[in-house]
Amino acid sequence: MAGTNGTIISVNKVRKSYYRDTIEIPVLNNISINVPEGEFLALMGPSGSGKTTLLNLIAGIDRPDEGEVVVGGVNIAALSESELSKWRARHVGFVFQFYNLLPVLTAYENVELPLLLTNLSKKEKHEHVEFALKLVGLSDRMYNKPGQLSGGQEQRVAIARAVVTDPTILVADEPTGDLDKVSAAEIMELLDRLNKEYKKTIVMVTHDPRAAEKAHTVRHLEKGELT
Amino acid sequence: MFRIVIKNALRHVLRSSLTILGIAIAVIAFCLLRTVVTVWYSGIEVSAANRLITRQAVSFIFPLPYAYRDQIGRVDGVEQVSFANWFGGTYIDKKQFFARLAVDHETFFDVYPEFLISPEELQAFKRERNACVVGEDLVKRYGFKIGDIIQIEGDIFPGQWQFVVRGVYKPREPAIDPSNFLFRWDYLDERLRQDSPTRAGYVGWYIVKTKDAAATAQVSQNIDNLFANSRAETKTETERQFQQGFIAAFSAVIDAMNFISFVIIGIIMLVLGNTMIMSSRERTREYAVLKTIGFSGRQLLIMIAGESLLIAALGGLLGLLATFPSITFFQALMPKGFFPVFFIEPITIVLAVTAAILVGVVAAIFPVHRTLRTKIVEGLRFIG
Numbered sequence: 001m002a003g004t005n006g007t008i009i010s011v012n013k014v015r016k017s018y019y020r021d022t023i024e025i026p027v028l029n030n031i032s033i034n035v036p037e038g039e040f041l042a043l044m045g046p047s048g049s050g051k052t053t054l055l056n057l058i059a060g061i062d063r064p065d066e067g068e069v070v071v072g073g074v075n076i077a078a079l080s081e082s083e084l085s086k087w088r089a090r091h092v093g094f095v096f097q098f099y100n101l102l103p104v105l106t107a108y109e110n111v112e113l114p115l116l117l118t119n120l121s122k123k124e125k126h127e128h129v130e131f132a133l134k135l136v137g138l139s140d141r142m143y144n145k146p147g148q149l150s151g152g153q154e155q156r157v158a159i160a161r162a163v164v165t166d167p168t169i170l171v172a173d174e175p176t177g178d179l180d181k182v183s184a185a186e187i188m189e190l191l192d193r194l195n196k197e198y199k200k201t202i203v204m205v206t207h208d209p210r211a212a213e214k215a216h217t218v219r220h221l222e223k224g225e226l227t
Numbered sequence: 228m229f230r231i232v233i234k235n236a237l238r239h240v241l242r243s244s245l246t247i248l249g250i251a252i253a254v255i256a257f258c259l260l261r262t263v264v265t266v267w268y269s270g271i272e273v274s275a276a277n278r279l280i281t282r283q284a285v286s287f288i289f290p291l292p293y294a295y296r297d298q299i300g301r302v303d304g305v306e307q308v309s310f311a312n313w314f315g316g317t318y319i320d321k322k323q324f325f326a327r328l329a330v331d332h333e334t335f336f337d338v339y340p341e342f343l344i345s346p347e348e349l350q351a352f353k354r355e356r357n358a359c360v361v362g363e364d365l366v367k368r369y370g371f372k373i374g375d376i377i378q379i380e381g382d383i384f385p386g387q388w389q390f391v392v393r394g395v396y397k398p399r400e401p402a403i404d405p406s407n408f409l410f411r412w413d414y415l416d417e418r419l420r421q422d423s424p425t426r427a428g429y430v431g432w433y434i435v436k437t438k439d440a441a442a443t444a445q446v447s448q449n450i451d452n453l454f455a456n457s458r459a460e461t462k463t464e465t466e467r468q469f470q471q472g473f474i475a476a477f478s479a480v481i482d483a484m485n486f487i488s489f490v491i492i493g494i495i496m497l498v499l500g501n502t503m504i505m506s507s508r509e510r511t512r513e514y515a516v517l518k519t520i521g522f523s524g525r526q527l528l529i530m531i532a533g534e535s536l537l538i539a540a541l542g543g544l545l546g547l548l549a550t551f552p553s554i555t556f557f558q559a560l561m562p563k564g565f566f567p568v569f570f571i572e573p574i575t576i577v578l579a580v581t582a583a584i585l586v587g588v589v590a591a592i593f594p595v596h597r598t599l600r601t602k603i604v605e606g607l608r609f610i611g
């Protein structure tokens with residue numbers, strides 16, 4: 001699964017611009033970065049520096065204008081839209097700043113969502129969901145809807161949803177950005193555990209220096225360049 | 228997946244309920260309008276192909292001599308001749324609508340086999356001069372029984388007229404008027420002979436049964452030729468043409484109703500389309516998240532179209548269920564007997580169901596298109 005020398009993510013000479021009408025807004029300018037398997041990487045940098053953009057490229061929800069993104073030996077920029085969709089389902093777990101849970105579904109159903117795309121039996125799905133919810137310490141809130149949970153609990157449900165399929169990499173965009181200190185610390189504790197105990201490769205964007213402390217490596221992005 | 232569809236549909240209970248209610252009301256209105264339209268045309272639909280109506284050439288309101296009967300009977304291709312006269316008159320008060328006809332007791336039920344009557348009652352009708360036969364709907368409305376005396380005040384034929392009920396007919400199909408009041412023409416004629424002899428010996432129109440349905444044009448021609456240049460020229464046409472001419476006067480209204488019934492479908496499309504567009508806009512981020520997780524365009528399409536169809540189907544179902552009582556209610560509001568035949572045709576229900584499904588599909592097109600087109604990164608950045 002891993003590429004050469006245990007590198008799991010390899011970003012090579014990537015450029016990315018957005019266009020507002022016809023005006024080009026360059027965001028990433030010739031970025032290269034290698035992430036070894038089992039890494040816990042934090043991306044920091046000022047607002048608008050392109051952190052989210054880089055994370056989206058790694059996670060396969062956006063495409064680079066130039067360069068390649070290789071994850072687990074697959075050049076994802078070369079995949080078709082539907083291949084990419086299947087690839088994401090199998091290999092990437094997402095954690096967003098605003099949790100992005102479906103408000104009509106219970107915690108259990110939210111965590112089950114990614115499993116609906118697998119061929120697991122009902123029983124297996126059930127076991128996976130229970131395991132993931134237990135991992136984030138929310139076994140007792142299974143049948144609550146997001147509206148009945150605190151921000152920290154919602155984010156833990158989101159983490160359970162991200163890991164329930166046992167993805168190759170976990171990406172998190174400011175996972176503590178919307179939380180109070182205590183909840184933020186709990187979330188970082190959880191990500192740390194996922195990295196240490198379950199050997200998850202994690203790429204996390206954050207503004208919070210305290211959050212970045214938990215990471216092995218911290219990289220700074222400024223004006224589209226990595227430092 | 229279907230759980231998500233259902234939960235999404237129920238997310239805004241009030242909004243969904245109002246939409247469902249709107250669709251239901253539109254379906255009721257649609258069915259009601261279509262039913263009124265089909266009722267107008269129902270006479271045409273049951274007209275027999277081998278029946279001709281011979282009437283006075285200038286106007287339906289002028290009578291024809293009784294003497295024509297035998298002459299028509301001798302025309303090539305004619306199997307049987309019957310005749311009838313519009314009697315009019317008032318039963319109790321002017322609000323009681325039902326057709327009152329003087330008919331030829333010997334032949335009427337032969338040329339109109341769709342009026343079912345028992346042989347015993349028919350015999351009784353033929354035995355007694357002032358006998359009458361009433362439709363089963365009149366029995367329901369007024370509680371008529373065999374042997375009852377019915378009094379009608381004449382207008383075209385003035386005076387008090389009394390008839391004794393000797394039979395009840397049943398319509399063979401729902402489209403046939405179950406509320407005719409039929410009595411013997413010879414009874415009418417007999418009284419005219421005494422009261423106003425100049426009006427005696429005339430019938431309103433002849434009903435001609437042909438041997439061969441294919442030869443009606445020729446037979447019509449032969450009949451009309453027979454009386455060309457006589458004092459009362461005739462116009463013979465098929466029963467269908469005759470009835471079409473009769474309702475042609477209302478055709479603009481009917482066309483308008485027809486048109487409105489389809490406008491209503493357009494309105495429900497807008498109602499549901501609006502709801503679906505609002506919902507999918509609000510859920511832009513959620514759909515982006517689902518895509519991120521790996522849900523395919525097809526799965527999102529099923530989710531959105533499923534929700535749209537579910538709401539449309541619930542509205543359609545509710546509307547159809549409410550249509551039957553509404554039609555009864557509507558009929559009760561109308562003057563009694565104004566629509567002698569009133570029933571929902573199966574085709575109306577099929578149309579309503581098809582329309583509901585169509586509405587569900589059409590209302591989903593725009594939201595589906597928008598959701599599939601939106602890029603994930605844009606969807607995630609969307610602030611609704």
Ligand SMILES: Nc1ncnc2c1ncn2[C@@H]1O[C@H](COP(=O)(O)OP(=O)(O)OP(=O)(O)O)[C@@H](O)[C@H]1O
Nearest residue numbers: 018019027046047048049050051052053054604605
């Ligand atoms: N879909 C898009 N369309 C147009 N411009 C975009 C789009 N996404 C990002 N941008 C622009 O690209 C630049 C980088 O955005 P990005 O979201 O990657 O920054 P960021 O480092 O994550 O910032 P923040 O810390 O505020 O989240 C910004 O100027 C942003 O306005």
Ligand SMILES: [Mg+2]
Nearest residue numbers: 051052053173
């Ligand atoms: Mg960002």
